Amino acid sequence: MNLVVIGSGPGGYVAALKAAQLGAAVTVVEREEVGGTCLNWGCIPTKALIASAEALAQARRLADFGINVNGSLAADLPAIMERKNKIVATQIKGIRALFKSWNISLLSGHASLLDSKTVEVSRSEGTQELLRADRVIIATGSRPAELPMFPFDGAKILSSNDAVNLSELPASFIIIGAGVIGCEFAFILRELGADVTIVEAMPRAVLSEDAEIAEILEKELKKRKIKLITSAKVTGVATTESSVEVVLDGDRKLAAEKVLVSVGRSYNTEHLGLESLGIARGPRGEILVNEKMETSVSGIYAVGDVIGGMLLAHVASKEGIVAAKNACGISAAIDYRVVPAGIFTAPEIGSVGLREHQAQKQGIPYTVGRFPMRGLGKAHAMGEIAGLFKIIAHAETDHILGVHIIGPHASDLIHEGALALQAGITAQALAAMIHAHPTLSEGIMEAAEDIRGTAIHLPKKN
Amino acid sequence: MNPEDLKYHKEHAWVRVSGKKATMGITDYAQEALGDIVYIDLPESDIHVEAGTEMSEIESTKTSSPVIAPVSGTIVSVNEKLADNPEIINDDPYGKGWIAVIEIDDPAELDELMDASDYEQHIEENK
Ligand SMILES: Cc1cc2nc3c(=O)[nH]c(=O)nc-3n(C[C@H](O)[C@H](O)[C@H](O)COP(=O)(O)OP(=O)(O)OC[C@H]3O[C@@H](n4cnc5c(N)ncnc54)[C@H](O)[C@@H]3O)c2cc1C
Numbered sequence: 001m002n003l004v005v006i007g008s009g010p011g012g013y014v015a016a017l018k019a020a021q022l023g024a025a026v027t028v029v030e031r032e033e034v035g036g037t038c039l040n041w042g043c044i045p046t047k048a049l050i051a052s053a054e055a056l057a058q059a060r061r062l063a064d065f066g067i068n069v070n071g072s073l074a075a076d077l078p079a080i081m082e083r084k085n086k087i088v089a090t091q092i093k094g095i096r097a098l099f100k101s102w103n104i105s106l107l108s109g110h111a112s113l114l115d116s117k118t119v120e121v122s123r124s125e126g127t128q129e130l131l132r133a134d135r136v137i138i139a140t141g142s143r144p145a146e147l148p149m150f151p152f153d154g155a156k157i158l159s160s161n162d163a164v165n166l167s168e169l170p171a172s173f174i175i176i177g178a179g180v181i182g183c184e185f186a187f188i189l190r191e192l193g194a195d196v197t198i199v200e201a202m203p204r205a206v207l208s209e210d211a212e213i214a215e216i217l218e219k220e221l222k223k224r225k226i227k228l229i230t231s232a233k234v235t236g237v238a239t240t241e242s243s244v245e246v247v248l249d250g251d252r253k254l255a256a257e258k259v260l261v262s263v264g265r266s267y268n269t270e271h272l273g274l275e276s277l278g279i280a281r282g283p284r285g286e287i288l289v290n291e292k293m294e295t296s297v298s299g300i301y302a303v304g305d306v307i308g309g310m311l312l313a314h315v316a317s318k319e320g321i322v323a324a325k326n327a328c329g330i331s332a333a334i335d336y337r338v339v340p341a342g343i344f345t346a347p348e349i350g351s352v353g354l355r356e357h358q359a360q361k362q363g364i365p366y367t368v369g370r371f372p373m374r375g376l377g378k379a380h381a382m383g384e385i386a387g388l389f390k391i392i393a394h395a396e397t398d399h400i401l402g403v404h405i406i407g408p409h410a411s412d413l414i415h416e417g418a419l420a421l422q423a424g425i426t427a428q429a430l431a432a433m434i435h436a437h438p439t440l441s442e443g444i445m446e447a448a449e450d451i452r453g454t455a456i457h458l459p460k461k462n
Numbered sequence: 463m464n465p466e467d468l469k470y471h472k473e474h475a476w477v478r479v480s481g482k483k484a485t486m487g488i489t490d491y492a493q494e495a496l497g498d499i500v501y502i503d504l505p506e507s508d509i510h511v512e513a514g515t516e517m518s519e520i521e522s523t524k525t526s527s528p529v530i531a532p533v534s535g536t537i538v539s540v541n542e543k544l545a546d547n548p549e550i551i552n553d554d555p556y557g558k559g560w561i562a563v564i565e566i567d568d569p570a571e572l573d574e575l576m577d578a579s580d581y582e583q584h585i586e587e588n589k
Pocket residue numbers: 006007008009010011012029030031032033034035036037038039041042043044046109110111112139140141142143160181268271272303304305306311312313314315316342344
């Protein structure tokens with residue numbers, strides 16, 4: 001079976017590897033670099049930058065740990081970028097080596113579908129190549145969404161792609177959009193020394209998260225003197241020689257050296273031949289698929305950001321695996337019930353399952369258990385006491401419906417909650433499990449116990 | 463222990479009145495109960511606060527707790543030094559650890575506050 005995968009982000013490269021494991025002859029077409037958005041512009045580069053910002057934050061408070069340093073601290077942006085680039089390069093090599101070991105051929109160029117069995121690849125040299133395919137997986141991903149009012153210019157109006165490759169740190173930044181990407185960059189840029197203002201049209205930051213968690217994040221933004229302006233619509237942007245002026249709601253004006261626009265993603269669906277094949281698309285241009293990840297055209301699958309939904313690397317990868325299996329004749333279906341997600345702010349956020357407002361909206365009877373990060377000895381030892389564990393359980397069955405954590409290592413801690421959801425256990429069962437001391441994971445046990453109001457390290461409730 | 467020249471709100475805030483202006487902060491009892499203060503969410507100037515309601519929030523290593531406005535009025539200045547050094551409140555709650563100055567709406571409201579000895583009794587009763 002000949003399989004062609006278009007795009008090598010976490011959706012495409014994982015699909016390719018899975019299909020090769022299942023015995024398919026796989027060709028991956030990529031017009032840029034393997035690893036896609038995730039590896040080249042997204043998850044990995046931002047987390048490398050965050051690691052540098054965190055190291056700086058830690059160094060700034062060494063005296064709190066009883067460590068005296070002489071001399072000054074300085075963020076060396078070119079060195080930080082070089083470190084990031086090296087990390088990315090290592091991962092790219094890793095994917096290429098995996099491809100090689102599974103005999104996957106990687107073809108560089110832009111792919112488009114001529115018919116359901118033929119993929120045309122336009123190489124950079126200007127030549128075309130035709131690939132015969134029994135099955136095709138489209139994993140073309142997404143790119144930063146541009147606001148028509150102010151297109152990216154790479155100099156003053158930046159996309160996240162520009163921001164991960166800054167060559168010098170501007171004194172001030174306005175970030176448009178307080179979603180995941182906007183907030184992660186806010187902490188990075190602030191820690192490195194820029195003045196940061198975030199402007200958000202909605203009433204709060206990270207709208208997809210539980211409101212209580214978002215509120216704590218907003219307080220942490222404030223602690224770091226990152227200004228957050230919510231419920232404000234950007235109505236104009238004007239660039240001058242040395243700065244950018246942003247107009248809010250027609251009258252209020254803000255100025256900064258640079259603006260980062262992080263207002264969402266656009267799907268990479270152009271010049272793919274989707275229209276001529278009649279592949280069905282949704283209202284926002286996303287490719288429509290069924291639970292097998294198959295499009296409206298039989299034998300053509302689509303996975304990852306390009307199908308919309310949750311724009312997360314691990315979701316793309318899971319979809320890639322499901323598509324690869326189906327393409328190889330093994331029936332598989334996607335299951336979105338348990339999708340943990342991390343937001344790499346300071347502190348981090350980890351979440352899985354229902355948010356409290358969702359439980360309310362769905363009319364599910366629920367109870368909430370909470371435990372503050374500052375209630376944990378380990379958090380004090382680490383000097384990171386801001387944060388909260390929040391567990392939502394069904395009021396009648398006690399089954400865990402959602403787990404939300406804000407605090408150090410929340411993106412790792414959340415997986416205990418994800419497992420609890422996946423296994424369908426009760427809050428009481430989670431609370432009954434022995435948790436090692438002193439760890440941050442104890443917060444999960446305490447929050448689960450708090451559902452009954454009997455957390456050991458919380459005072460009696462009135 | 464609690465200065466005689468101040469007036470006290472039962473939610474552990476104090477005011478020092480001078481004309482229409484009241485400087486306010488939290489009491490020694492409150493800072494002691496909170497423990498090491500690590501952050502105060504300072505109120506903004508020009509906002510109006512209502513006596514008996516939350517005007518700010520303090521975080522200590524133990525807990526986080528609202529600061530209750532002792533009088534109604536408009537905030538005219540805020541102790542910005544607390545932004546970077548909130549522990550000043552622990553060190554000097556009645557002096558350098560003041561939080562805000564409120565321009566009082568109605569001076570008659572001050573009569574509802576306690577003097578130092580009543581406040582001490584109030585603490586005793588609620589222990
Ligand atoms: C700043 C930022 C931070 C992020 N952080 C996280 C995070 O921490 N965790 C997380 O889970 N997610 C994160 N994401 C989201 C994550 O990057 C995406 O969800 C993920 O990359 C989607 O994978 P994909 O394979 O669908 O598409 P992509 O990664 O976008 O890959 C698509 C690939 O297809 C190629 N391509 C497109 N069209 C063609 C064509 N016609 N021919 C050939 N090749 C083509 C592109 O060049 C690209 O390499 C982040 C995103 C950004 C922007």
